Amino acid sequence: MCRTRFGLIGHNRTISRLRERPDRRYQRRLFPTGHSPVKGIRRCHAESQGHGAIHQGQCREPQPAASGRGEIAFALGDAVSNAWKGEADGGFPKKLDKLRGIAGIYPNYIQIVASADSGIKSLADLKGKRVAVGSPKSGTELNARALFKAAGMTYDDFAKVEYVSFGQSVELMKNRQLDATLISAGLGVAAVKDLSASIDIRLVAIGADVIAKVGDPAYQPNTIPANTYNGQTEAVPTAAIRNILVTIPA
Numbered sequence: 001m002c003r004t005r006f007g008l009i010g011h012n013r014t015i016s017r018l019r020e021r022p023d024r025r026y027q028r029r030l031f032p033t034g035h036s037p038v039k040g041i042r043r044c045h046a047e048s049q050g051h052g053a054i055h056q057g058q059c060r061e062p063q064p065a066a067s068g069r070g071e072i073a074f075a076l077g078d079a080v081s082n083a084w085k086g087e088a089d090g091g092f093p094k095k096l097d098k099l100r101g102i103a104g105i106y107p108n109y110i111q112i113v114a115s116a117d118s119g120i121k122s123l124a125d126l127k128g129k130r131v132a133v134g135s136p137k138s139g140t141e142l143n144a145r146a147l148f149k150a151a152g153m154t155y156d157d158f159a160k161v162e163y164v165s166f167g168q169s170v171e172l173m174k175n176r177q178l179d180a181t182l183i184s185a186g187l188g189v190a191a192v193k194d195l196s197a198s199i200d201i202r203l204v205a206i207g208a209d210v211i212a213k214v215g216d217p218a219y220q221p222n223t224i225p226a227n228t229y230n231g232q233t234e235a236v237p238t239a240a241i242r243n244i245l246v247t248i249p250a
Helices: 013-019 026-028 037-047 075-085 141-148 167-176 189-198 210-215
Strands: 006-008 031-032 070-076 100-114 130-132 160-162 180-185 201-204 219-224 234-246
Touching: 013 130, 026 031, 037 100, 070 075, 070 100, 070 141, 075 100, 075 234, 100 141, 100 189, 100 219, 130 167, 141 180, 141 210, 141 234, 160 167, 167 189, 189 201, 210 219
Parallel strands: 006 031, 006 070, 130 160, 130 180
Antiparallel strands: 070 234, 100 180, 100 201, 100 234, 219 234
């Protein structure tokens, strides 16, 4: 039977949980990286030729075709789009036209979370505020750059930009050292639930007009349902980006 190695490009809590299962069969096959989607796709495209396994953001040495092992990875749709088009600003100086999509899986929702006392009620209100955008060149940070650009803003418009993880940004908000954080993840993020239990928060809407200006079909309008987080009584429009299973033909 062919055994397929799975690689995760970028952050994903679902796969991380699978690794925590005591059954080591899952641990041998699932490799969450927590590293840049750009680095993972680019290296695997160049090195694996369809026979390697992604591990810690890199590809292992190609395995012989006779080993019967394949490679499947998944990444946010915008990272795959950037790789396919060869978007230098997205971290892909060359077009990676060997990538092949297998299927779309779950979406990441862009969740801009602001403290209620910050006065932030819209994207425009983020100007002059302290904002976290994710780790440098992570999937979240690439999403932040694209959406703020579409909204007519750059990082220079903020009083301070923090390149930190979800958990770190939440702690900064609890300590009144940060006004808002942008998170790209599934709904019901534990860090945001924890934050909403500690302080009053507000989710900032991202309109369909802004999403259209991103110019990438990977970004689609969606909605964060009411009561996803404590105190969030209304649904909030936002952008969602589907994760895509990808492979490289042998």
